[in-house]
Amino acid sequence: MSYAKSLRCSKCGREYPLEPINLCDFCFSPLEVTYDYRSMSEVVSREAISSGPVTMWRYLNLLPINDKVVDLGTGFTPLIKAENLGKEIGLDNLYIKNDCLNPTYSFKDRVVSVAISKAMEFGFDTVACASTGNLSASVAAHAAKTGLKAYVFVPANLEQGKMVSTAIYNPTLIAVDGTYDDVSRLCTQMVGRFKWGFININLRPYYAEGSKTLGYEVAEQLGWRAPDCAVAPAASGLLFTRIWKGLNELAMLGLIGPVNTHMYLTQAAGCSPIVNAFNAGSLHVHPVKPNTIARSIAIGNPSDGQYALRIARESGGGACAAFDEEIIEAMKLLSQTEGIFAETAGGVVIAGLKRLVDSGAIKRDELTVAFITGSGLKTQEAVAEVVSPITIQPTLSSFIENCADSVEGY
Amino acid sequence: MAKRGVMFTFPTEMIREPIIYNLGRRFDVVTNIRRADVSEDKGWVVLELEGKEEDIEQGIAWVVTKGVRVDPVIGDALEG
Numbered sequence A: 001m002s003y004a005k006s007l008r009c010s011k012c013g014r015e016y017p018l019e020p021i022n023l024c025d026f027c028f029s030p031l032e033v034t035y036d037y038r039s040m041s042e043v044v045s046r047e048a049i050s051s052g053p054v055t056m057w058r059y060l061n062l063l064p065i066n067d068k069v070v071d072l073g074t075g076f077t078p079l080i081k082a083e084n085l086g087k088e089i090g091l092d093n094l095y096i097k098n099d100c101l102n103p104t105y106s107f108k109d110r111v112v113s114v115a116i117s118k119a120m121e122f123g124f125d126t127v128a129c130a131s132t133g134n135l136s137a138s139v140a141a142h143a144a145k146t147g148l149k150a151y152v153f154v155p156a157n158l159e160q161g162k163m164v165s166t167a168i169y170n171p172t173l174i175a176v177d178g179t180y181d182d183v184s185r186l187c188t189q190m191v192g193r194f195k196w197g198f199i200n201i202n203l204r205p206y207y208a209e210g211s212k213t214l215g216y217e218v219a220e221q222l223g224w225r226a227p228d229c230a231v232a233p234a235a236s237g238l239l240f241t242r243i244w245k246g247l248n249e250l251a252m253l254g255l256i257g258p259v260n261t262h263m264y265l266t267q268a269a270g271c272s273p274i275v276n277a278f279n280a281g282s283l284h285v286h287p288v289k290p291n292t293i294a295r296s297i298a299i300g301n302p303s304d305g306q307y308a309l310r311i312a313r314e315s316g317g318g319a320c321a322a323f324d325e326e327i328i329e330a331m332k333l334l335s336q337t338e339g340i341f342a343e344t345a346g347g348v349v350i351a352g353l354k355r356l357v358d359s360g361a362i363k364r365d366e367l368t369v370a371f372i373t374g375s376g377l378k379t380q381e382a383v384a385e386v387v388s389p390i391t392i393q394p395t396l397s398s399f400i401e402n403c404a405d406s407v408e409g410y
Numbered sequence B: 001m002a003k004r005g006v007m008f009t010f011p012t013e014m015i016r017e018p019i020i021y022n023l024g025r026r027f028d029v030v031t032n033i034r035r036a037d038v039s040e041d042k043g044w045v046v047l048e049l050e051g052k053e054e055d056i057e058q059g060i061a062w063v064v065t066k067g068v069r070v071d072p073v074i075g076d077a078l079e080g
Ligand SMILES: Cc1ncc(COP(=O)(O)O)c(C=O)c1O
Pocket: A106, A107, A134, A135, A233, A234, A235, A236, A237, A238, A239, A240, A296, A297, A343, A345, A373, A374, B079, B080
Protein backbone atom coordinates (compact mmCIF):
# COMPACT_ATOMS: atom_id res chain seq x y z
CA MET A 1 0.00 0.00 0.00
CA SER A 2 1.08 3.53 -0.65
CA TYR A 3 1.27 6.28 1.95
CA ALA A 4 -1.43 8.30 0.20
CA LYS A 5 -4.16 9.20 2.71
CA SER A 6 -6.88 11.19 1.01
CA LEU A 7 -7.73 13.77 -1.61
CA ARG A 8 -8.00 17.28 -0.20
CA CYS A 9 -9.56 20.39 -1.76
CA SER A 10 -6.82 22.93 -2.43
CA LYS A 11 -9.22 25.77 -1.64
CA CYS A 12 -11.56 24.81 1.22
CA GLY A 13 -9.67 21.82 2.65
CA ARG A 14 -12.55 19.31 2.51
CA GLU A 15 -11.32 15.72 2.30
CA TYR A 16 -12.39 13.00 -0.10
CA PRO A 17 -11.53 9.30 -0.49
CA LEU A 18 -8.84 8.26 -2.99
CA GLU A 19 -11.16 7.82 -5.98
CA PRO A 20 -11.13 8.91 -9.62
CA ILE A 21 -12.43 12.42 -8.93
CA ASN A 22 -10.73 15.75 -9.43
CA LEU A 23 -12.99 18.52 -8.17
CA CYS A 24 -14.34 19.50 -4.77
CA ASP A 25 -18.14 19.09 -4.75
CA PHE A 26 -18.58 22.28 -2.79
CA CYS A 27 -16.31 24.90 -4.31
CA PHE A 28 -15.29 23.19 -7.57
CA SER A 29 -11.59 23.61 -6.81
CA PRO A 30 -8.93 20.99 -7.68
CA LEU A 31 -8.26 18.07 -5.32
CA GLU A 32 -4.75 17.13 -4.23
CA VAL A 33 -3.32 13.87 -2.84
CA THR A 34 -2.28 14.00 0.85
CA TYR A 35 0.07 11.53 2.52
CA ASP A 36 0.95 10.04 5.86
CA TYR A 37 4.43 11.55 5.99
CA ARG A 38 5.20 10.16 9.42
CA SER A 39 4.95 6.55 8.24
CA MET A 40 6.56 7.44 4.95
CA SER A 41 9.59 8.87 6.73
CA GLU A 42 10.24 5.50 8.37
CA VAL A 43 10.93 3.80 5.04
CA VAL A 44 12.52 6.49 2.88
CA SER A 45 16.18 7.40 3.13
CA ARG A 46 18.82 8.75 0.79
CA GLU A 47 20.43 5.30 0.64
CA ALA A 48 17.20 3.44 -0.11
CA ILE A 49 16.35 5.88 -2.90
CA SER A 50 19.83 5.92 -4.44
CA SER A 51 19.92 2.14 -4.64
CA GLY A 52 16.52 2.00 -6.41
CA PRO A 53 15.86 1.75 -10.15
CA VAL A 54 17.38 4.40 -12.42
CA THR A 55 13.92 5.76 -13.27
CA MET A 56 11.33 7.95 -11.54
CA TRP A 57 10.19 4.79 -9.74
CA ARG A 58 13.10 5.02 -7.31
CA TYR A 59 10.63 7.35 -5.53
CA LEU A 60 7.79 4.80 -5.44
CA ASN A 61 7.20 5.31 -1.70
CA LEU A 62 6.49 9.00 -2.27
CA LEU A 63 3.86 8.34 -4.94
CA PRO A 64 0.20 7.27 -4.60
CA ILE A 65 0.47 3.79 -6.16
CA ASN A 66 -0.73 0.61 -4.42
CA ASP A 67 -0.32 -2.02 -7.14
CA LYS A 68 1.94 -2.55 -10.09
CA VAL A 69 3.47 0.44 -11.81
CA VAL A 70 3.29 0.85 -15.56
CA ASP A 71 6.79 1.95 -16.54
CA LEU A 72 8.39 2.53 -19.92
CA GLY A 73 11.67 3.55 -18.27
CA THR A 74 10.69 7.13 -17.49
CA GLY A 75 12.69 9.64 -15.51
CA PHE A 76 16.05 10.02 -13.85
CA THR A 77 16.94 12.09 -16.88
CA PRO A 78 20.27 13.95 -17.03
CA LEU A 79 20.91 17.12 -15.06
CA ILE A 80 23.79 18.72 -16.91
CA LYS A 81 25.92 21.70 -15.99
CA ALA A 82 25.37 24.21 -18.79
CA GLU A 83 28.71 26.02 -18.84
CA ASN A 84 28.39 27.40 -22.37
CA LEU A 85 24.85 28.65 -22.06
CA GLY A 86 25.66 30.01 -18.61
CA LYS A 87 28.57 32.00 -20.00
CA GLU A 88 26.36 33.29 -22.81
CA ILE A 89 23.64 34.66 -20.52
CA GLY A 90 25.69 35.47 -17.42
CA LEU A 91 25.29 32.61 -14.94
CA ASP A 92 28.12 30.69 -13.23
CA ASN A 93 25.99 27.84 -11.87
CA LEU A 94 23.40 26.96 -14.48
CA TYR A 95 22.00 23.44 -14.84
CA ILE A 96 19.62 22.00 -17.42
CA LYS A 97 17.20 19.25 -16.44
CA ASN A 98 16.84 17.52 -19.79
CA ASP A 99 13.43 15.88 -19.80
CA CYS A 100 13.43 15.50 -23.58
CA LEU A 101 15.08 12.18 -22.76
CA ASN A 102 11.98 10.29 -21.73
CA PRO A 103 10.40 7.36 -23.62
CA THR A 104 8.02 9.59 -25.61
CA TYR A 105 10.31 12.64 -25.49
CA SER A 106 8.56 14.82 -22.91
CA PHE A 107 8.02 15.08 -19.16
CA LYS A 108 4.44 13.90 -19.74
CA ASP A 109 5.67 10.31 -19.32
CA ARG A 110 6.10 11.05 -15.60
CA VAL A 111 2.50 12.10 -15.07
CA VAL A 112 1.04 9.50 -17.41
CA SER A 113 3.01 6.67 -15.82
CA VAL A 114 1.31 7.48 -12.49
CA ALA A 115 -2.14 8.12 -14.03
CA ILE A 116 -2.15 4.90 -16.08
CA SER A 117 -1.01 2.85 -13.08
CA LYS A 118 -3.94 4.34 -11.14
CA ALA A 119 -6.33 3.69 -14.06
CA MET A 120 -5.38 -0.01 -13.83
CA GLU A 121 -5.94 0.00 -10.04
CA PHE A 122 -9.36 1.60 -10.45
CA GLY A 123 -10.26 -1.07 -13.00
CA PHE A 124 -10.82 1.16 -16.02
CA ASP A 125 -10.52 -0.70 -19.32
CA THR A 126 -10.33 2.51 -21.35
CA VAL A 127 -8.36 5.71 -20.91
CA ALA A 128 -8.79 8.99 -22.75
CA CYS A 129 -7.31 12.45 -23.03
CA ALA A 130 -7.48 15.68 -24.97
CA SER A 131 -4.09 16.90 -26.03
CA THR A 132 -1.94 19.03 -28.27
CA GLY A 133 0.46 16.19 -28.89
CA ASN A 134 2.83 15.42 -26.03
CA LEU A 135 0.22 14.04 -23.66
CA SER A 136 -1.50 12.08 -26.42
CA ALA A 137 1.74 10.34 -27.43
CA SER A 138 2.51 9.40 -23.85
CA VAL A 139 -1.01 8.12 -23.12
CA ALA A 140 -1.04 6.08 -26.34
CA ALA A 141 2.37 4.54 -25.56
CA HIS A 142 1.48 3.60 -21.99
CA ALA A 143 -1.89 2.19 -23.08
CA ALA A 144 -0.10 0.07 -25.69
CA LYS A 145 2.17 -1.34 -23.00
CA THR A 146 -0.77 -2.30 -20.75
CA GLY A 147 -3.37 -3.34 -23.30
CA LEU A 148 -5.80 -0.64 -22.16
CA LYS A 149 -7.96 0.91 -24.87
CA ALA A 150 -7.07 4.54 -25.53
CA TYR A 151 -9.17 7.35 -27.03
CA VAL A 152 -7.06 10.34 -27.85
CA PHE A 153 -8.65 13.63 -28.92
CA VAL A 154 -6.60 16.23 -30.76
CA PRO A 155 -7.43 19.30 -32.84
CA ALA A 156 -7.52 18.35 -36.53
CA ASN A 157 -4.83 20.92 -37.42
CA LEU A 158 -2.17 19.42 -35.11
CA GLU A 159 1.41 19.36 -36.39
CA GLN A 160 2.25 16.26 -38.47
CA GLY A 161 5.12 15.28 -36.15
CA LYS A 162 2.80 15.11 -33.17
CA MET A 163 0.16 13.16 -35.10
CA VAL A 164 2.70 10.54 -36.14
CA SER A 165 4.31 10.25 -32.72
CA THR A 166 0.85 9.53 -31.27
CA ALA A 167 -0.65 7.37 -34.05
CA ILE A 168 2.28 4.95 -34.14
CA TYR A 169 1.11 3.39 -30.84
CA ASN A 170 -2.29 2.72 -32.43
CA PRO A 171 -4.73 4.43 -30.07
CA THR A 172 -8.16 5.46 -31.40
CA LEU A 173 -7.01 8.86 -32.63
CA ILE A 174 -9.83 11.36 -33.00
CA ALA A 175 -9.11 14.57 -34.89
CA VAL A 176 -11.72 17.10 -33.81
CA ASP A 177 -12.79 19.63 -36.39
CA GLY A 178 -12.44 22.66 -34.16
CA THR A 179 -10.12 24.80 -32.12
CA TYR A 180 -8.14 23.66 -29.09
CA ASP A 181 -10.86 25.10 -26.88
CA ASP A 182 -13.50 23.02 -28.63
CA VAL A 183 -11.59 19.77 -28.05
CA SER A 184 -11.21 20.60 -24.40
CA ARG A 185 -14.86 21.45 -23.91
CA LEU A 186 -15.92 18.25 -25.65
CA CYS A 187 -13.80 16.11 -23.34
CA THR A 188 -15.04 17.70 -20.12
CA GLN A 189 -18.58 16.95 -21.33
CA MET A 190 -17.69 13.31 -21.94
CA VAL A 191 -16.53 12.60 -18.39
CA GLY A 192 -20.05 12.17 -17.01
CA ARG A 193 -21.12 10.02 -19.95
CA PHE A 194 -18.38 7.42 -20.31
CA LYS A 195 -16.86 5.22 -17.63
CA TRP A 196 -13.35 5.98 -18.77
CA GLY A 197 -10.22 7.08 -17.01
CA PHE A 198 -9.67 10.59 -18.34
CA ILE A 199 -5.97 11.03 -17.74
CA ASN A 200 -6.03 14.75 -17.04
CA ILE A 201 -9.60 15.09 -15.79
CA ASN A 202 -10.90 12.49 -13.33
CA LEU A 203 -7.40 11.00 -12.82
CA ARG A 204 -5.86 14.46 -12.53
CA PRO A 205 -4.92 14.41 -8.81
CA TYR A 206 -2.78 11.29 -9.42
CA TYR A 207 -1.48 12.51 -12.76
CA ALA A 208 -0.30 15.68 -11.02
CA GLU A 209 1.87 13.77 -8.55
CA GLY A 210 4.10 12.39 -11.31
CA SER A 211 5.66 15.82 -11.75
CA LYS A 212 6.95 15.81 -8.16
CA THR A 213 9.68 13.46 -9.37
CA LEU A 214 11.25 16.34 -11.31
CA GLY A 215 11.81 18.11 -8.00
CA TYR A 216 13.09 14.94 -6.30
CA GLU A 217 15.53 14.12 -9.08
CA VAL A 218 17.02 17.59 -9.29
CA ALA A 219 17.62 17.67 -5.53
CA GLU A 220 19.20 14.20 -5.54
CA GLN A 221 21.33 14.98 -8.60
CA LEU A 222 22.59 18.18 -6.96
CA GLY A 223 23.86 16.05 -4.07
CA TRP A 224 20.70 16.27 -1.95
CA ARG A 225 20.03 19.98 -1.95
CA ALA A 226 17.43 22.29 -3.47
CA PRO A 227 18.57 24.80 -6.11
CA ASP A 228 18.62 28.56 -5.38
CA CYS A 229 16.41 29.23 -8.39
CA ALA A 230 14.18 27.08 -10.58
CA VAL A 231 12.79 28.17 -13.95
CA ALA A 232 9.95 26.13 -15.45
CA PRO A 233 7.20 26.49 -18.06
CA ALA A 234 3.51 26.71 -17.14
CA ALA A 235 0.43 25.74 -19.11
CA SER A 236 -2.19 24.66 -16.57
CA GLY A 237 0.41 25.47 -13.90
CA LEU A 238 0.31 21.96 -12.46
CA LEU A 239 3.90 20.97 -13.23
CA PHE A 240 5.16 24.16 -11.58
CA THR A 241 3.23 23.49 -8.37
CA ARG A 242 4.46 19.90 -8.18
CA ILE A 243 8.16 20.71 -8.60
CA TRP A 244 7.71 22.89 -5.51
CA LYS A 245 5.75 20.20 -3.67
CA GLY A 246 8.45 17.64 -4.49
CA LEU A 247 11.25 19.80 -3.06
CA ASN A 248 9.27 20.58 0.08
CA GLU A 249 8.40 16.95 0.70
CA LEU A 250 12.08 16.03 0.63
CA ALA A 251 12.74 18.71 3.24
CA MET A 252 9.83 17.53 5.35
CA LEU A 253 11.21 13.98 5.24
CA GLY A 254 14.61 15.24 6.33
CA LEU A 255 16.32 14.22 3.08
CA ILE A 256 17.41 17.77 2.26
CA GLY A 257 17.74 21.01 4.25
CA PRO A 258 15.15 23.79 4.24
CA VAL A 259 13.97 24.83 0.77
CA ASN A 260 14.82 28.43 -0.13
CA THR A 261 14.33 27.99 -3.85
CA HIS A 262 12.99 31.00 -5.78
CA MET A 263 10.46 29.60 -8.21
CA TYR A 264 10.23 31.37 -11.58
CA LEU A 265 7.35 30.61 -13.92
CA THR A 266 7.58 31.22 -17.67
CA GLN A 267 4.93 31.47 -20.39
CA ALA A 268 4.74 32.60 -24.00
CA ALA A 269 3.64 36.23 -24.31
CA GLY A 270 0.90 35.05 -26.67
CA CYS A 271 -0.65 33.06 -23.83
CA SER A 272 0.45 34.34 -20.44
CA PRO A 273 -2.56 34.50 -18.11
CA ILE A 274 -0.50 33.55 -15.03
CA VAL A 275 2.29 36.03 -15.79
CA ASN A 276 -0.35 38.74 -16.33
CA ALA A 277 -1.86 38.03 -12.92
CA PHE A 278 1.59 38.08 -11.32
CA ASN A 279 2.41 41.44 -12.86
CA ALA A 280 -0.99 42.89 -11.96
CA GLY A 281 -0.67 41.75 -8.36
CA SER A 282 -3.97 39.93 -8.81
CA LEU A 283 -5.09 36.78 -6.97
CA HIS A 284 -7.32 35.54 -9.79
CA VAL A 285 -6.01 34.36 -13.15
CA HIS A 286 -8.17 35.83 -15.91
CA PRO A 287 -8.42 33.59 -18.99
CA VAL A 288 -6.96 34.69 -22.33
CA LYS A 289 -7.20 33.59 -25.97
CA PRO A 290 -3.93 31.85 -26.88
CA ASN A 291 -1.93 32.96 -29.90
CA THR A 292 1.65 31.66 -29.88
CA ILE A 293 3.93 29.15 -31.56
CA ALA A 294 4.41 27.52 -28.15
CA ARG A 295 1.27 25.47 -28.67
CA SER A 296 2.02 22.72 -26.18
CA ILE A 297 1.72 25.22 -23.34
CA ALA A 298 -1.00 27.43 -24.83
CA ILE A 299 -3.72 27.01 -22.23
CA GLY A 300 -5.90 30.10 -21.95
CA ASN A 301 -7.65 29.10 -18.73
CA PRO A 302 -5.10 27.42 -16.47
CA SER A 303 -6.88 25.26 -13.89
CA ASP A 304 -4.01 25.42 -11.40
CA GLY A 305 -2.97 28.95 -12.30
CA GLN A 306 -3.79 30.56 -8.96
CA TYR A 307 -1.79 27.93 -7.07
CA ALA A 308 1.21 28.35 -9.36
CA LEU A 309 0.87 32.10 -8.93
CA ARG A 310 0.92 31.79 -5.16
CA ILE A 311 4.10 29.69 -5.23
CA ALA A 312 5.88 32.14 -7.55
CA ARG A 313 5.02 34.91 -5.05
CA GLU A 314 5.61 33.11 -1.77
CA SER A 315 8.92 31.57 -2.81
CA GLY A 316 10.29 35.01 -3.65
CA GLY A 317 10.43 34.01 -7.30
CA GLY A 318 8.59 35.53 -10.21
CA ALA A 319 6.91 35.16 -13.57
CA CYS A 320 8.09 36.13 -16.99
CA ALA A 321 6.75 35.99 -20.57
CA ALA A 322 8.70 35.68 -23.83
CA PHE A 323 7.68 36.69 -27.36
CA ASP A 324 7.63 34.16 -30.19
CA GLU A 325 10.81 35.55 -31.81
CA GLU A 326 12.66 35.28 -28.49
CA ILE A 327 11.40 31.70 -28.12
CA ILE A 328 12.86 30.70 -31.51
CA GLU A 329 16.15 32.46 -30.74
CA ALA A 330 16.32 30.69 -27.39
CA MET A 331 15.70 27.28 -29.00
CA LYS A 332 18.66 27.95 -31.29
CA LEU A 333 20.80 29.22 -28.43
CA LEU A 334 20.18 26.11 -26.32
CA SER A 335 20.93 23.84 -29.30
CA GLN A 336 24.04 25.73 -30.31
CA THR A 337 25.56 26.07 -26.84
CA GLU A 338 24.54 22.84 -25.12
CA GLY A 339 23.55 20.50 -27.95
CA ILE A 340 19.99 20.16 -26.66
CA PHE A 341 17.17 20.51 -29.18
CA ALA A 342 14.10 21.44 -27.14
CA GLU A 343 10.59 22.15 -28.29
CA THR A 344 9.02 25.59 -28.08
CA ALA A 345 8.23 25.17 -24.35
CA GLY A 346 11.99 24.84 -23.79
CA GLY A 347 12.50 28.00 -25.83
CA VAL A 348 10.06 29.75 -23.49
CA VAL A 349 12.11 28.66 -20.47
CA ILE A 350 15.46 29.74 -21.87
CA ALA A 351 14.08 33.04 -23.20
CA GLY A 352 12.46 33.67 -19.81
CA LEU A 353 15.68 32.76 -18.01
CA LYS A 354 17.60 35.24 -20.13
CA ARG A 355 15.16 38.00 -19.24
CA LEU A 356 15.31 37.11 -15.55
CA VAL A 357 19.11 37.35 -15.57
CA ASP A 358 19.10 40.58 -17.58
CA SER A 359 16.66 42.18 -15.14
CA GLY A 360 18.80 41.16 -12.19
CA ALA A 361 16.15 38.88 -10.67
CA ILE A 362 18.48 35.88 -10.91
CA LYS A 363 22.06 36.64 -9.79
CA ARG A 364 25.21 35.35 -11.47
CA ASP A 365 26.31 33.03 -8.67
CA GLU A 366 22.91 31.51 -7.84
CA LEU A 367 22.56 27.79 -8.50
CA THR A 368 19.84 27.81 -11.12
CA VAL A 369 18.01 24.89 -12.75
CA ALA A 370 16.12 25.34 -16.04
CA PHE A 371 13.54 22.64 -16.73
CA ILE A 372 13.44 21.55 -20.38
CA THR A 373 10.27 19.51 -20.69
CA GLY A 374 9.96 18.37 -24.31
CA SER A 375 11.98 17.54 -27.40
CA GLY A 376 12.23 19.69 -30.52
CA LEU A 377 11.94 16.74 -32.88
CA LYS A 378 8.13 16.78 -32.73
CA THR A 379 7.74 20.44 -33.67
CA GLN A 380 10.40 20.93 -36.29
CA GLU A 381 8.18 23.37 -38.22
CA ALA A 382 8.89 26.02 -35.60
CA VAL A 383 12.54 26.28 -36.60
CA ALA A 384 12.47 24.96 -40.18
CA GLU A 385 14.18 28.21 -41.26
CA VAL A 386 17.54 26.94 -39.94
CA VAL A 387 17.81 24.57 -42.89
CA SER A 388 19.85 26.32 -45.61
CA PRO A 389 22.50 23.86 -46.73
CA ILE A 390 25.21 24.64 -49.24
CA THR A 391 24.37 22.51 -52.28
CA ILE A 392 27.29 21.19 -54.31
CA GLN A 393 28.20 18.59 -56.96
CA PRO A 394 29.95 15.45 -55.69
CA THR A 395 33.35 16.74 -56.80
CA LEU A 396 36.25 18.27 -54.92
CA SER A 397 36.28 21.27 -57.21
CA SER A 398 32.64 22.00 -56.54
CA PHE A 399 33.31 21.88 -52.81
CA ILE A 400 36.27 24.23 -53.10
CA GLU A 401 34.36 26.56 -55.35
CA ASN A 402 31.39 26.81 -53.00
CA CYS A 403 32.89 26.39 -49.56
CA ALA A 404 36.52 27.44 -49.62
CA ASP A 405 35.70 30.76 -47.94
CA SER A 406 34.66 28.99 -44.77
CA VAL A 407 37.54 26.49 -44.62
CA GLU A 408 40.18 27.81 -42.31
CA GLY A 409 43.75 27.85 -43.55
CA TYR A 410 42.86 27.07 -47.12
CA MET B 1 -30.74 15.87 -16.19
CA ALA B 2 -27.19 16.97 -16.84
CA LYS B 3 -24.82 18.97 -14.66
CA ARG B 4 -21.96 21.13 -15.80
CA GLY B 5 -19.35 23.17 -13.90
CA VAL B 6 -18.40 26.37 -15.69
CA MET B 7 -16.60 29.64 -15.12
CA PHE B 8 -18.05 32.87 -16.51
CA THR B 9 -15.67 35.78 -17.01
CA PHE B 10 -17.49 39.10 -17.41
CA PRO B 11 -16.05 42.09 -19.27
CA THR B 12 -16.56 45.48 -17.61
CA GLU B 13 -19.60 46.47 -19.62
CA MET B 14 -21.48 43.28 -18.73
CA ILE B 15 -21.02 43.40 -14.96
CA ARG B 16 -24.31 45.22 -14.35
CA GLU B 17 -26.35 42.83 -16.53
CA PRO B 18 -28.41 40.11 -14.80
CA ILE B 19 -26.93 37.40 -17.03
CA ILE B 20 -27.16 34.52 -14.58
CA TYR B 21 -30.75 35.36 -13.65
CA ASN B 22 -31.77 35.49 -17.31
CA LEU B 23 -29.91 32.29 -18.11
CA GLY B 24 -31.97 30.50 -15.48
CA ARG B 25 -35.29 31.96 -16.64
CA ARG B 26 -34.90 31.79 -20.38
CA PHE B 27 -33.35 28.33 -20.64
CA ASP B 28 -34.81 26.44 -17.71
CA VAL B 29 -31.36 25.91 -16.25
CA VAL B 30 -30.77 25.84 -12.50
CA THR B 31 -27.74 27.97 -11.62
CA ASN B 32 -25.79 27.36 -8.42
CA ILE B 33 -22.90 29.71 -7.63
CA ARG B 34 -19.87 28.17 -5.88
CA ARG B 35 -17.20 30.86 -6.01
CA ALA B 36 -17.14 34.39 -7.33
CA ASP B 37 -15.40 37.73 -7.32
CA VAL B 38 -16.61 40.90 -8.94
CA SER B 39 -14.62 44.12 -8.86
CA GLU B 40 -15.29 47.43 -10.57
CA ASP B 41 -13.69 46.41 -13.87
CA LYS B 42 -13.94 42.64 -14.14
CA GLY B 43 -15.78 39.71 -12.65
CA TRP B 44 -15.74 35.95 -12.59
CA VAL B 45 -18.18 33.40 -11.29
CA VAL B 46 -17.74 29.63 -10.89
CA LEU B 47 -21.14 27.95 -10.98
CA GLU B 48 -22.92 24.69 -11.62
CA LEU B 49 -25.57 24.48 -14.30
CA GLU B 50 -28.24 21.81 -14.04
CA GLY B 51 -30.88 21.01 -16.61
CA LYS B 52 -31.49 19.23 -19.88
CA GLU B 53 -28.30 18.84 -21.93
CA GLU B 54 -29.71 20.85 -24.85
CA ASP B 55 -30.97 23.63 -22.55
CA ILE B 56 -27.51 23.93 -20.99
CA GLU B 57 -25.92 24.03 -24.45
CA GLN B 58 -28.31 26.70 -25.70
CA GLY B 59 -27.98 28.67 -22.48
CA ILE B 60 -24.20 28.70 -22.71
CA ALA B 61 -24.35 29.70 -26.37
CA TRP B 62 -26.59 32.62 -25.40
CA VAL B 63 -24.25 33.72 -22.60
CA VAL B 64 -21.35 33.66 -25.06
CA THR B 65 -23.24 35.88 -27.52
CA LYS B 66 -23.57 38.39 -24.67
CA GLY B 67 -19.79 38.74 -24.64
CA VAL B 68 -19.15 36.64 -21.55
CA ARG B 69 -16.31 34.10 -21.72
CA VAL B 70 -17.35 30.59 -20.67
CA ASP B 71 -14.76 28.00 -19.64
CA PRO B 72 -15.20 24.46 -18.34
CA VAL B 73 -14.32 24.44 -14.68
CA ILE B 74 -11.45 21.96 -14.84
CA GLY B 75 -9.70 24.60 -16.90
CA ASP B 76 -8.64 23.62 -20.36
CA ALA B 77 -8.58 19.86 -20.23
CA LEU B 78 -6.43 20.11 -23.29
CA GLU B 79 -2.76 19.74 -22.63
CA GLY B 80 0.52 19.53 -24.43
C1 LIG C 1 6.44 20.30 -23.17
C2 LIG C 1 5.52 20.77 -22.10
N1 LIG C 1 6.03 21.50 -21.08
C3 LIG C 1 5.25 21.96 -20.09
C4 LIG C 1 3.89 21.72 -20.04
C5 LIG C 1 3.11 22.34 -18.90
O1 LIG C 1 2.41 21.53 -18.08
P1 LIG C 1 1.35 22.04 -17.01
O2 LIG C 1 0.00 21.96 -17.67
O3 LIG C 1 1.48 21.09 -15.90
O4 LIG C 1 1.68 23.46 -16.60
C6 LIG C 1 3.31 20.93 -21.07
C7 LIG C 1 1.91 20.53 -21.10
O5 LIG C 1 0.97 21.17 -21.00
C8 LIG C 1 4.15 20.45 -22.12
O6 LIG C 1 3.67 19.73 -23.14
